[in-house]
Amino acid sequence: MSNRFKPVRIKGPSQGYCQICCKFGALTYDHVPPQGATRLTSVEIRTLSQSFGGATAKPAYSQNGMKFRTICSHCNNVKLGANHDPHLIGLCDELTTYLRAVVHGNLFVGDKRKFIVKPQRIAKAVVGHLLAGCVPESHDVEPISAPVPDTLRDYFMNENAPLPKNVEIYYWLYPSNIQKILNYFVFADIRHKDFISASVLKFFPLSFMLLWDKPQSVTVPHQLLLPRKDIGIDEMEVLEVDFQIIPPTNWPEAPSDNGYVLFNDSVTAVAQEKNKRIR
Numbered sequence: 080m081s082n083r084f085k086p087v088r089i090k091g092p093s094q095g096y097c098q099i100c101c102k103f104g105a106l107t108y109d110h111v112p113p114q115g116a117t118r119l120t121s122v123e124i125r126t127l128s129q130s131f132g133g134a135t136a137k138p139a140y141s142q143n144g145m146k147f148r149t150i151c152s153h154c155n156n157v158k159l160g161a162n163h164d165p166h167l168i169g170l171c172d173e174l175t176t177y178l179r180a181v182v183h184g185n186l187f188v189g190d191k192r193k194f195i196v197k198p199q200r201i202a203k204a205v206v207g208h209l210l211a212g213c214v215p216e217s218h219d220v221e222p223i224s225a226p227v228p229d230t231l232r233d234y235f236m237n238e239n240a241p242l243p244k245n246v247e248i249y250y251w252l253y254p255s256n257i258q259k260i261l262n263y264f265v266f267a268d269i270r271h272k273d274f275i276s277a278s279v280l281k282f283f284p285l286s287f288m289l290l291w292d293k294p295q296s297v298t299v300p301h302q303l304l305l306p307r308k309d310i311g312i313d314e315m316e317v318l319e320v321d322f323q324i325i326p327p328t329n330w331p332e333a334p335s336d337n338g339y340v341l342f343n344d345s346v347t348a349v350a351q352e353k354n355k356r357i358r
């Protein structure tokens with residue numbers, strides 16, 4: 080049966096293979112986005128194609144945000160929860176506080192705002208949640224070994240590993256409450272010859288896009304999270320958030336007139352507060 084008619088499998092069994100470290104054992108719920116980065120609300124979760132509309136399956140429901148039972152307690156609570164998530168959450172909190180002050184104080188937002196962060200930890204958090212959000216067909220089978228997931232797992236598991244040479248992570252302001260985790264899709268513009276392989280993690284106030292083997296012909300009009308891929312795990316860096324260049328909230332997964340996109344629906348999830356229509 081087409082995934083178009085299957086709800087997103089958020090629950091999963093209590094035991095299985097961890098999607099990050101690939102060990103068999105008890106599975107725990109990973110919240111995407113991480114707990115603390117966003118208010119946990121009652122959400123409907125659809126695949127990407129279901130979110131585009133039409134007569135499809137009922138959505139999956141969660142009372143406390145988008146979550147997937149896919150990873151072990153160590154990857155979830157120690158590596159993600161204690162080591163990396165606090166840095167991603169800290170950036171999101173600081174940016175949200177700033178945006179609220181701008182809105183409530185009727186202030187001029189300016190072109191850009193700088194934040195001091197530990198970008199290597201933020202990148203590892205993003206990669207960890209992308210891996211956790213990749214729900215397998217069966218939790219009883221060892222996660223597939225393939226160049227992209229293997230590289231991302233190694234990068235996540237080894238705290239001192241630099242961002243791999245053929246991986247880039249971009250970020251931009253994401254002014255939407257729709258949360259998305261879209262793994263391993265390809266998009267392109269019919270006017271150009273090259274495809275772009277991407278995974279995307281989006282939740283207010285930021286969107287992260289991980290590119291794999293970006294063709295030289297492709298220019299991404301957003302900032303790199305790790306311009307220096309081997310920056311130390313606890314090295315601080317200035318991260319600029321641009322308030323002028325903001326793509327449509329459904330870019331790049333919803334193609335424009337000259338674009339097209341290829342994706343595996345079963346590794347996509349789109350969460351929206353219950354009873355609000357997806358736009």
Ligand SMILES: [Zn+2]
Pocket residue numbers: 097098099100101102150151152153154155
């Ligand atoms: Zn694990």
